[in-house]
Amino acid sequence: MDYACRALLAVVFAVAVAGKARSRTAFGAFSAGLADFSWIPASTRNGVALVTLLTETFTAVLLIATARFGALLALALLAVFTIATVRAGRAGSCQCFGVADAAAGSTVGAFLARNALLAVTALAVVLLPDGPVSAVIGLASVAVGAGAGAVVTRWDDLVYLLRR
Known part of the structure; x- marks a missing residue:
């Protein structure tokens, strides 16, 4: 289970980084989207965006290298993102998963549900004992976790489809 949870989280954070860093335009849109959080001064948005990008990258790497720290x-x-979203009263345009905006119909509730799922997954990595597993079980766990991570990165699209 440890490998599956780590893979899920690593995929989500890696895709979030890729979505923001795929081009100057995407990074600029992420930085500009921080205007949704009015307490972030305009003069610091690029810096906050860069720190966020680097921290998400570091998180994905740590999940692979040292699971508990990651x-x-x-x-x-997740706590910072969740608090910021609740404080703003809406999910911002984060560019996390390669889209300009959340799919039509995405809500703060959907954002919070996704973050709660990710937080529970991270807690499982921290709290559950890890131990040796066979190569086959390890690879299968990573594949399941990576697949689940891919589903989570399309969360807004799924919410949109299920609401129709």
């Missing part, structure tokens, strides 16, 4: 950093990021 999971703790993931929990911290």
Whole structure:
């Protein structure tokens, strides 16, 4: 289970980084989208965007290298993102998963549900014992986790489809 949870989280954070860093335009849109959070001064948005990008990258790497530290950093990021969203009263345009805006019909509730799922997954990595597993079980776990991570990155699209 540890490998599946780590893979899920690593995929989500890696795709979030790729969505923001895929081009100057995407990074600029992410930085500009921080205007949704009015307490972030305009003069610091590029810096906040860069720190966010680097921290998400570091989180994905740590999830592979040292699972518990990576999971703790993931929990911290998820808490910050969740608090910021609740404080703003709506999900911002984060560019996380390669789209300009969340799919039509996405809500703060859907955002919070996704973050709760990710937080529980990170808690599982922190709290559950890890132990040796066979190569086959390990690879299968990573594949399942990566697949689940791919589904999570399309969360807004799924919410949109299920609401129709």
